[in-house]
Amino acid sequence: MTDTVTTYPHLDRPERFTAAQIGWVPWLTPLPVEEFTDRHWAGVVDRSRAASPYFALLARDPEILAARTTTDKDIFYNTTGGLPRAERELAATATSRENGCVFCASVHARFAGHYAKRTDDVQLLLDEGVTAPLDERWSAIVAASVALAATPVRFSAEHIHRLRAAGLEDSEIIDVINGSSFFNWANRLMLSLGEPENPAEG
Template structure:
């Protein structure tokens, strides 16, 4: 697969002289590694995931997520006649895909086990999981940038409410599972077999040590596709650990908003805690977000800036995407510049990817 230029810029016809183009260059770590992740995922084939099937699945994901622009690109990359999906091998996998696109909190161990029992090895399954969740990230990034660039005419939609979350008292391994959002530190257990450290190559082990991931069950699971994991980690750092632009606590806060929409208690705990650490005077706001009950509007009772950030973050996180131009206009009126808006969109879009991996590969448990 040969891509002549950055795919995102190509699809949105980004003017190289624009402020948005300049902002994407400033955030070159995230921009460049996003492109590399795209090229790596779609050039990594497996027994069940030929490139044609990968593009077919990507089109389905993009369409359901709400990015027709991205879906139309993917549909041009394969011939329908090449797609042969044996029900015995693919029905459970397609069911898994549908759930993590539209209702990620409904993923469970039985859903994952059904895919493995139909003949998928962990490495193949992790490629599927990364592909699907990556495309949900791409779709939200593209639609957010179209809004930012004045290329979207989406209609105003009602305020977004908090999604459902875990109500089961114990995990599959019998640990106590959290049933409320919290800033406390949580553990996470996998529904699949993570890699043993001894099976990592020297290069894989060195990368994971450098990233601080070598002792994490979650990252050792993702290491079944170690190059994708490396690129994903670099994208994460290019979005959340960069100077200037949107204050870092607001990026972490946006991640917590997305996690409330998707019902990911684990991700919310990590990023709400980071937001509180970075902005200790905003802890009450962050606690209020976490306390929002299922069905209650997320964006309420904050100051004007946090209200606008919450509203947009939640709308860009829905499936299908429901963000609209007036939300960007409000943020601009509150003083957010192009780089800050790019940081916000990337933070939101990335957690579509992160939440769906966490929710569909394992579950959180309490450490106390």
């Protein structure tokens, strides 16, 4: 891998948080798909992800990528119990909004809005930030997610009490913690490796 950092002086960057589909460009060179070995294909888990410059870049360390992807899938797709998918996505959206990760916020805002059928509330979170006026259950999830995103972490027993008072069971609270904690790490990784771009017109 070259040590050269790619810059994009004419990149069409998003000017605000959005639930629209946007792109992402890497500052370092992704692994070309034609150089993938069985080890790299195992790392991306889903072969279709190799088309993403983000996952192709992370594929340079395939064992770490495999651990990252299987963790991600278990947090967000293993919904036989615990928190509904929409609210797992809400936790990821709130964390991404707090951390300033426009790309991650766009992806998970779309999922949260789709599964909850509450696109207006999700858009309010994107537009006004993590203090946007939402109902108490969603506000408690957002507050807990933001506290976990802080450095140092501000999450405390008060957040647990608030989540319980809003009707969340312990298994659902664990999912809030897992989703927001994972994206607290994932946001920082993505923010350090590239930047978002608006899709090309036409």
